[in-house]
Amino acid sequence: MAMLSGAADKLLDFTIAPGFSRIGWGARRALGLLDPIKTDLSGRTCVVTGANSGIGLEAVRQLAELGADVVMVGRNPERLEQARASFEGAVRGRALITTEVIDVSSLQSVRAGAARLLESHPQIDVLVNNAGVLLDSRQVSTDGIELTLATNVLGPFLLTELLTPALAAAASERPPARIINVSSGGMYSEAVQLDDLQSARQQWSGSAFYARTKRMQVMLTEYWAAQLADQNIVVHAMHPGWADTPGVESSLPTFHRIVGKALRTPAEGADTITWLAAAQEPARSSGGFWQDRAERPVNRRPGTASAAGDDQRLAAELEALIG
Numbered sequence: 465m466a467m468l469s470g471a472a473d474k475l476l477d478f479t480i481a482p483g484f485s486r487i488g489w490g491a492r493r494a495l496g497l498l499d500p501i502k503t504d505l506s507g508r509t510c511v512v513t514g515a516n517s518g519i520g521l522e523a524v525r526q527l528a529e530l531g532a533d534v535v536m537v538g539r540n541p542e543r544l545e546q547a548r549a550s551f552e553g554a555v556r557g558r559a560l561i562t563t564e565v566i567d568v569s570s571l572q573s574v575r576a577g578a579a580r581l582l583e584s585h586p587q588i589d590v591l592v593n594n595a596g597v598l599l600d601s602r603q604v605s606t607d608g609i610e611l612t613l614a615t616n617v618l619g620p621f622l623l624t625e626l627l628t629p630a631l632a633a634a635a636s637e638r639p640p641a642r643i644i645n646v647s648s649g650g651m652y653s654e655a656v657q658l659d660d661l662q663s664a665r666q667q668w669s670g671s672a673f674y675a676r677t678k679r680m681q682v683m684l685t686e687y688w689a690a691q692l693a694d695q696n697i698v699v700h701a702m703h704p705g706w707a708d709t710p711g712v713e714s715s716l717p718t719f720h721r722i723v724g725k726a727l728r729t730p731a732e733g734a735d736t737i738t739w740l741a742a743a744q745e746p747a748r749s750s751g752g753f754w755q756d757r758a759e760r761p762v763n764r765r766p767g768t769a770s771a772a773g774d775d776q777r778l779a780a781e782l783e784a785l786i787g
């Protein structure tokens with residue numbers, strides 16, 4: 465049965481649309497590949513960015529249900545507080561859910577927020593870099609950086625680097641600490657242009673810019689996996705499939721209308737985040753790219769793969785942008 469379900473799982477992944485949609489979720493659950501997660505996370509602290517909406521909100525719920533204390537990170541204090549309040553009396557156990565306002569597209573906001581987090585939470589067991597945008601026009605951040613790159617890559621890169629001491633501190637008592645980068649299956653369509661990270665020489669395309677940043681997240685996952693191994697920090701990227709979230713509805717209205725009822729729920733999209741944070745299997749490896757609790761290929765289209773050493777070059781380019 466295990467061999468059969470493994471083959472069926474791979475077939476779903478290969479065929480993209482069924483695997484990414486709720487069909488894939490339902491089939492894998494029927495095959496016994498997505499049984500309820502039972503790990504007790506009490507005493508662990510998880511930080512989730514983009515926590516007031518969609519997949520992030522559901523990841524908070526699932527982690528708190530397993531007993532973890534969760535810090536919800538968001539850029540808008542009102543939306544964040546409203547989301548936190550929605551959990552009052554709605555989560556089993558004694559998990560503590562708190563908030564931290566950080567605009568991840570702003571380097572100044574990330575620096576200030578990370579300093580507050582290090583003060584309030586000297587040990588962080590899990591960091592989920594989930595906040596993300598797909599824009600409909602070229603915009604720049606408060607630092608003058610193309611906004612898709614600033615939100616999806618540069619801010620999370622700085623936040624992760626700044627929070628590493630707290631992850632290492634947690635790992636020294638409860639190894640391993642875990643970093644989870646929420647990427648997208650959209651990344652399969654694009655290669656990263658290391659000499660044009662802000663896509664300044666490209667004609668505007670929201671989905672292409674987004675796809676490149678999502679591939680960068682996977683490259684950074686491989687980079688950090690090597691960099692942080694000796695501190696007992698594992699790093700994974702995942703993609704949620706296609707989930708019906710406010711973000712998808714507003715940034716991809718036609719896709720949202722066409723795929724409609726075949727979209728997963730946000731909770732189904734968040735499941736692999738929670739599994740990567742809680743299960744034993746991903747604690748034993750680092751640098752993987754996952755969907756529905758199984759490791760997936762990083763490259764599917766010719767001409768999109770990165771070369772050896774590109775992950776280090778990307779990290780150096782980001783360091784240079786941070787200044």
Ligand SMILES: NC(=O)c1ccc[n+]([C@@H]2O[C@H](COP(=O)([O-])OP(=O)(O)OC[C@H]3O[C@@H](n4cnc5c(N)ncnc54)[C@H](OP(=O)(O)O)[C@@H]3O)[C@@H](O)[C@H]2O)c1
Nearest residue numbers: 514516517518519539567568569595596648706707709711
């Ligand atoms: N849904 C899918 O099918 C799908 C597929 C592939 C990948 N993903 C990825 O999943 C992640 C979550 O997306 P979603 O579908 O749940 O979309 P969503 O409902 O729009 O959630 C995105 C979250 O990111 C936050 N965010 C955006 N910019 C931010 C900033 N500068 N600082 C702090 N927070 C910021 C948003 O906050 P506000 O409410 O303040 O805007 C929101 O909480 C994203 O990384 C996305 O790329 C989703």
